[in-house]
Amino acid sequence: MAQITLSDLAHTYASNGTTDSDFALKAMNHVWQEGGAYALLGPSGCGKTTLLNIISGLIMPSQGRVLFDGADVTNLPAEKRNIAQVFQFPVVYDTMTVRENLAFPLKNRGLTRAAVQARVGLIAGMIGLEDILDRKARGLTTDAKQKISLGRGMVRESVNAILFDEPLTVIDPHLKWELRTQLKSLHRELGHTMIYVTHDQIEALTFADTVVMMHEGRVLQMGTPESLFETPAHTFVGHFIGSPGMNFLDATIEGNTAVIDGQRISLNAHYRTALGHTQVGIRPEYVEFTAEEGLPVVIQHIEDVGHRRIVHALVGETPIAVSVQEGQPFDTSMNRVRFVPGKINIYSDSWRVQGEAF
């Protein structure tokens, strides 16, 4: 287990990247705590796998340093870093049995027979591979193969970190849930530093203590699942997290009021007159329909997703989504919306602005 420090780290796949857009990963400084469960979340091509491979040593960064517990490992290759990594598609050694697959990384490190057996037995029990331990890996289902990959990733006791690169992509949906829960409890039991790359917000939010939200090679926000939901640092985070994502409405901010489409809304905090393009951000979950007060809306269509309805409406020209829980009042006379006070975020040029208390 180790604390991982990324110091002025950046990476470009071009031979000599100069402009900002050449960099798959823009300069970043982060410290990742020992024993933490981290999720790297972002859309395809945002640089999350690049960052993961830099940490594991499969890619040498163009600039900056990677430190494990303060020791510089930037120039160490993957095999010397003592990390484990699980890939998107199952990697199993077809010629070996499941048991041999799990034992392979331990054997290569010269563990005694007894130690290997004990560890393999423990991990196989944890992820439910006991029944097939003596079968050949060839011919197993994709699910089982990916379980073997996960097992091989977790079998080593003293690793600095375990890295997962979208490991559940190939798993059946019903098993996904089960494995995700297992991973979470394994993290609790084993206590390893774990970094989990995914583009699936549910996976990230359920697995990680700290979610690292990435976009276009930049870390936009690093925080608890709750903070990403409640106070997205960037409009992209607001859009990406949540289903549907956060609503953004152009507004002018004057102290503790926001003016949207000529309507005044009072805010819970005081903002210095923000420059640039200012927006109000509000989650669909924190918008309520009312009959008298609030912003007038024109309802476009309603999606019923079972336990709630999602109402798509227009405020002036701007679309807004409203999540109406079961049992919440909603009828045709209600054509205005109000925002739950304290749940409103203010953005200036896409970045969140912190308000000051009165």
Added chain:
Amino acid sequence: MAKIQNNRAWFLVLPVLVLVAFSAVIPLMTVVNYAFNDTFGNNQFFWNGLGWFEEMVRSERLHAALGRQMLFTGTILAIEVPLGIFIALNMPKKGFWASLCLVLMALPLLIPFNVVGTIWQIFCRVDIGLLGRFMAALGVDYNYTNDAFDAWVTLIVMDVWHWTSLVALLCYAGLQSIPEAYYQAARIDQANRWDIFRHIELPKMSGVLLIAVLLRFIDSFMIYTEPFVVTGGGPGNSTTFLSIDLVKMAIGQFDLGPAAAFSLMYFLVILLVSWVFYTVMVTRDSGEGT
């Protein structure tokens, strides 16, 4: 809805039947005819039963040719398969050099068989050939026209030169299909070079490798043109392989009956080996799962 029965649809198969009959069945049947009959010309045939087959199975001449054939096929497989794998493993993976290697490797495969024979026949001649003269200048007593061992070496080197590329290219294709993640996982598992070969590369190559071995087996087991051009089966009978012997028997001596029985058995042996390979390949694939 009632199923419509219309047996006239069988007529649609007729063109294929005619084509196959003329291209394969009828020629084969004439051979079968010769194999079970004796003839003294004038298209008069006398039933001979299994006589020719019995004669051929007991023929020491055929045994010797079969022995030479198996030695030759075994030797070239033992050289070409490991060499082809070795070359494939060491070829550049991508970029200009990869393309260049592929083109250079493919060249020997594009040369017509008797041109290959002619090239080596001249190249190795002691009087005018580059290699022959060079060996003589080095003081090596090399002459493929009167030394059986030299003739064998020449034929084996020629076959290796001609066909190793095929094995290498097939293995290369197999290697290219291995996802990068396998190598990355192996690095992280601290696998050594042998383990990577044994547990990643070889299993992933095994399908194409089996095809390569099958193709090389069939081709070398039927080899005729190149040794015929280079040594003509000599010196003596030392490089007379099955095909060469068959042609000598059928066209040289005009022993059509024994030659026909010989060719049928020859054909069945190749069919049998191909079937074994096919069965192995199919059962292997069905064990693969998803």
